[in-house]
Amino acid sequence: MEKTQNNKAWFLVLPVLVIVAFSAVIPLMTVVNYSLNDTFGNNEFFWAGMEWFEEMVTSDRLHEALGRQILFSAIILAIEVPLGIYIALNMPKKGFWASVSLVLMALPLLIPFNVVGTIWQIFGRVDIGLLGHYLAEFGIDYNYTNDPLDAWITVIVMDVWHWTSLVALLCYAGLQSIPQAYYQAARVDQASRWAVFRYIELPKMAGVLLIAVLLRFMDSFMIYTEPFVVTGGGPGNSTTFLSIDLVKMAIGQFDLGPAAAFSIMYFLVILLVSWVFYTVMTNLDKEEGK
Amino acid sequence: MRLRGSALVMTLYLLFLLIPIYWLVNMSFKTNTEITSTFTLFPHEFTLRNYAVILTDPSWYMGYVNSIIYVVMNTVISITVALPAAYAFSRYSFMGDKHLFFWLLTNRMAPPAVFALPFFQLYSSVGLFDTHIAVALAHCLFNVPLAVWILEGFMRGVPKEIDETAYIDGYSFGHFFIKIFMPLIASGIGVAAFFCFMFSWVELLLSRTLTSVNAKPIAATMTRTVSASGMDWGVLAAAGVLTIIPGALVIYFVRNYIAKGFALGRV
Numbered sequence: 123m124e125k126t127q128n129n130k131a132w133f134l135v136l137p138v139l140v141i142v143a144f145s146a147v148i149p150l151m152t153v154v155n156y157s158l159n160d161t162f163g164n165n166e167f168f169w170a171g172m173e174w175f176e177e178m179v180t181s182d183r184l185h186e187a188l189g190r191q192i193l194f195s196a197i198i199l200a201i202e203v204p205l206g207i208y209i210a211l212n213m214p215k216k217g218f219w220a221s222v223s224l225v226l227m228a229l230p231l232l233i234p235f236n237v238v239g240t241i242w243q244i245f246g247r248v249d250i251g252l253l254g255h256y257l258a259e260f261g262i263d264y265n266y267t268n269d270p271l272d273a274w275i276t277v278i279v280m281d282v283w284h285w286t287s288l289v290a291l292l293c294y295a296g297l298q299s300i301p302q303a304y305y306q307a308a309r310v311d312q313a314s315r316w317a318v319f320r321y322i323e324l325p326k327m328a329g330v331l332l333i334a335v336l337l338r339f340m341d342s343f344m345i346y347t348e349p350f351v352v353t354g355g356g357p358g359n360s361t362t363f364l365s366i367d368l369v370k371m372a373i374g375q376f377d378l379g380p381a382a383a384f385s386i387m388y389f390l391v392i393l394l395v396s397w398v399f400y401t402v403m404t405n406l407d408k409e410e411g412k
Numbered sequence: 413m414r415l416r417g418s419a420l421v422m423t424l425y426l427l428f429l430l431i432p433i434y435w436l437v438n439m440s441f442k443t444n445t446e447i448t449s450t451f452t453l454f455p456h457e458f459t460l461r462n463y464a465v466i467l468t469d470p471s472w473y474m475g476y477v478n479s480i481i482y483v484v485m486n487t488v489i490s491i492t493v494a495l496p497a498a499y500a501f502s503r504y505s506f507m508g509d510k511h512l513f514f515w516l517l518t519n520r521m522a523p524p525a526v527f528a529l530p531f532f533q534l535y536s537s538v539g540l541f542d543t544h545i546a547v548a549l550a551h552c553l554f555n556v557p558l559a560v561w562i563l564e565g566f567m568r569g570v571p572k573e574i575d576e577t578a579y580i581d582g583y584s585f586g587h588f589f590i591k592i593f594m595p596l597i598a599s600g601i602g603v604a605a606f607f608c609f610m611f612s613w614v615e616l617l618l619s620r621t622l623t624s625v626n627a628k629p630i631a632a633t634m635t636r637t638v639s640a641s642g643m644d645w646g647v648l649a650a651a652g653v654l655t656i657i658p659g660a661l662v663i664y665f666v667r668n669y670i671a672k673g674f675a676l677g678r679v
Contacts, residue, residue: 125505134500135512137493138556145553146519149530209425212418225660225667226426229433232659234614234631237652244439245432250447250645252435283429344523347616365525369617372529385526396521400514 156382174383184384186359187367194363195342198281202338205282206289207327211319213294227287239351242280246352266353270360273353277361280348285338292334296327329406336399343392364388433656440649447645462650475630476654478544479613482627485548487608490555491601498563499589503572516557527553528621535622544627547619548612555608562607566600606666613659630655 157174178184214220230238246266248254257264266276300322308318346365349355355362355370362370368388372381439447440462441455450456466472500506501513531550532541540546574596578588594601620632634651 125503127506128504129506131500131504131506131509134496138497138516138560139512141489141493141549141552142516142519142556145531145549146522146527149527149534152530152533153526209421212421212425214418214422221667223422223426225663226429228663228667229656229660230429232610232613232656232663234616234655236616236631236634237655240634240648240652241432241436244645244649245435250439250451252431252453255451283432287429340521344525346523346525365523368523368525369528372525378529381529385523389522389526392521392523393518396518397514400517 153382153385156378157386159379174379175387178380178383178387181380183367187362187364190360190362191343191364194278194345195339197278198285198342199335199338201278201282202286202289203331203335206286206334207293207331209286209290210293210297210327211323213290215298224291227291230284230287233284235347236351238280238284239348242276242283242348243352246276268357270357273357273361276352277349280352281342281345284348285341289334289338292330293327296330297323300326329403332399332403332406336396336403339399340392340396343395436649436652439645440653442646444644444646459646462646463654465647466650466654472630472633472651475628475633478623478627479619479629479631480658482544482547482551482619482629483609483612485544486551486555486612487605489548490552490559490608491605493552494556494559494563494604495594495601496589498560498567499593501560501564502567503575513560516560520554520557520561522553524554524615524617528617531618532621541622542624542626546622547627547629550618550622551612551615553618555611558611559604559608562604563597563600566597566603570596602666606662609662610659 158172213223233241245251246254246264248258248265254264263269264272266272304322305318308322313321344365345363346369349361349363350366353361355366368381368384371377371384438454441458441460442452443457443459443461446452446455446457501509527550535541535546535550540549570593574592575588578592583592616629616631619629623629623632630651634648634655
């Protein structure tokens with residue numbers, strides 16, 4: 123749509139600007155301030171320059187947490203995106219069952235994060251959980267509180283449980299917008315099921331799919347509450363992701379300087395990746411508009 | 413044949429989603445002895461004690477009231493400020509609009525963990541610590557950008573000729589916006605409100621950091637029980653079940669808009 127050039131539109135944006143500035147810019151400036159200073163309490167600050175940044179860039183702890191975080195996000199995306207597409211293709215298109223599936227699938231999305239953690243914590247326990255109990259019954263040695271691999275599997279299955287529906291619902295919405303005529307044309311041409319998916323459904327889903335990947339990337343990269351409730355970052359440090367490590371550092375140990383430097387670099391990484399996604403997405407929008 | 417395959421896939425997937433929830437519901441109706449000493453697939457000694465504990469103790473049920481208060485406040489604030497801004501983004505081009513839009517989105521991407529401590533200090537210093545409005549404002553950090561994004565998507569779908577016709581007919585901007593424009597994007601507002609509600613309702617890190625007693629959300633009340641000695645599994649499960657209910661109600665009311673909202677509003 124042609125947009126009118128009008129700088130007065132700034133007045134309409136002003137309320138958003140004020141409220142977001144209050145809740146984002148001021149805290150962010152505080153973080154920047156901390157990252158450049160050292161403090162011994164009493165609100166006394168000493169200039170530390172880039173010291174904290176140097177410390178954090180070379181810190182093994184940060185590298186390990188970052189490595190785990192990247193691995194986690196990669197696994198999550200590799201499972202949830204294909205599974206989400208597959209589920210979306212199999213969802214009933216209309217009628218009673220379509221609403222039922224929609225409501226049931228959206229259910230995990232609206233459960234508070236820590237309740238999601240609690241559900242899986244209980245579900246996986248060997249003594250009182252359904253999953254843990256039956257795994258033990260089948261002779262599988264499963265204990266997410268002691269074994270790092272089991273902890274990882276639990277956290278990943280939990281995230282798949284929690285968020286696959288989001289990907290599926292987005293893809294479903296994309297599929298709904300494909301006109302029936304496309305499918306009829308494909309039938310006339312005797313296109314295979316795979317060809318229909320590859321040349322009709324996938325291109326039409328590309329836009330929403332990108333949004334899904336972007337959202338899942340951002341949220342999995344910031345994940346805190348669910349693994350914290352289930353494993354507390356353990357056993358050892360095996361499920362300590364970036365946010366968990368950050369909160370430990372900032373609120374647990376009150377190491378404000380390093381934590382702030384950490385925060386800023388953390389934010390920049392997310393920003394960079396998201397910017398790439400966003401650019402691709404807006405370009406895609408423009409192409410469609412042509 | 414293909415239809416039957418789909419039904420099977422969907423059944424398996426829905427079972428995967430529902431079994432953990434069923435287990436929670438199941439536990440909430442059991443006594444603690446039954447939970448810890450025997451393994452039963454459904455409650456043998458059916459009890460409502462766990463729910464009674466929550467519904468009679470103010471420190472429990474006030475958690476729900478607090479959560480609902482700040483979630484509603486947040487939704488109202490987010491939508492109110494996002495409406496004019498989304499209109500501006502969808503109709504006008506102005507200096508720095510693209511940068512501003514991306515900057516807004518980046519706030520949706522900011523890890524709450526980064527903001528937890530500064531928020532705590534900011535709200536303590538202005539005397540808003542442990543109030544509902546503090547949590548509501550803090551959640552604006554990610555909900556306002558989200559609401560702007562969703563509403564902008566919906567508003568772009570409304571032809572501009574409608575605006576122009578209204579102005580020719582002598583409507584003022586405010587009058588036009590409320591009387592004509594808002595009803596046109598009513599479903600968009602509904603979807604945006606749904607998402608604001610959802611993200612504010614499920615968030616724990618910020619709401620726990622910013623409250624201690626008076627505005628403590630239910631999710632935080634639960635964490636305290638988890639760490640308490642002599643784990644009360646039954647009450648914990650019942651509290652969990654009660655947090656699912658508001659979400660389930662909201663989904664039920666907006667079920668027909670969900671798919672549409674995802675597509676048009678681009679989340």
